[in-house]
Amino acid sequence: MLSRNQIIKNARKFSKDWKDESSEKAESQTFWNEFFAVFGISRRQVGVFEAKLTKLNGHRGFIDVFWAGKLVCEQKSRGQDLDKAFHQAIEYLEATVKVSPQDLPRYVIVCDFEFLRLYDLENMGSTTLYHD
Template identity: 40%
Template sequence: MVPSALTPMMDRGTARANLNGFAAHWSPRINEWKVSGKRHTEKSYAQQFWSDLLRCFGVIPERIDLFERDAARATTGRDGYIDLFWSGVVLGEAKSLGRDLDAAFDQALDYLSGGSIGQHEWPNLLVRKTMKPLSPVITEAVRGSQPTDGGHLIVEADEYEGVAADPVAAKYLRPFRMGRELVRGLDRWCLWMADDDFDPADIRCSAVLRERVAACRKFRETSRPSGDAYKLKDIPHLMRPNAKRPLVPYVGIPAVVSETRRYYTAAHFGPEVIVGNQVVHR
């Protein structure tokens, strides 16, 4: 009997803690290599890196033959060696710092198509890092508007009635959603003075607007000069400018959700709903 490569079932919390430890161990080393210009890190550290990563998920690499699997390449017909191969589970190719990771992906496909690895041994999924949409017909998801206001342009549920009672301030009340409001279905609002209907004289005519804009100005003026808040001190009635704010109905997607959720929540919004920077939209 072949001993199992897996430890007893691991919960997500343990896996997350393991991954945090993995990152804490490897990140300083990788950063040091970048600074020193160290090269050829693939050959020196790949097996240790893969082993440490697999252990985060309860895999015991010593119990299975994982490294340097010989395989034919489709493009050349010659034999090569796959960095990490677990039949039917995972294939991994590593590259040294500064090398093109697309080459690693293409190399993995080249081995799978070479004929020496049967399709029954192929992994079920091929995972490749990309910062572009998977389909050319799907628009890129972009981040919502960042308040950077010290909370002075945001209207909480218990503040709504007081703000809405001011007829001038009420003109600028808009539904506002961060990830928490989207996921939990909560109400929150903001004072949005970035549209064509904004009249600068309204700030002087409204006690609510005057006080909140003045508080936002003070928050930004007293912030660290090198920070984003300070750079916005001359436009205290506005959130950080966002040229990609949607002007048509759109889908809002929280940037982060709890790992205990069974599905990833999203919501349809009209252009009158302002989403914050903890929500991406498309």
């Protein structure tokens, strides 16, 4: 378990390292691996990339990062609409709850490299973080 001071130090470095990134296709998976590392978590131990599912409308979808029972992450390129990304994540959750309700995550993170929003679905609140 990392100390609070170490997490803060890691977060500052992470923010600095990613401040100029913009391409979802090129860097999304590396971004999320390094994001989890800020907290001392190996993403490979908790979540999967590009989890496949069938949305309620019958179309196939891919969750950028899925941590069953905990978290869904939806990544976009810099400047993309994060409200739209949140609604996309909710569509994925609707499909997830239909298949396996026990896997429904509590949190949704949407990010465009500049802004990161964390939604707590139990309290329906959100927090937006961004680079300095």
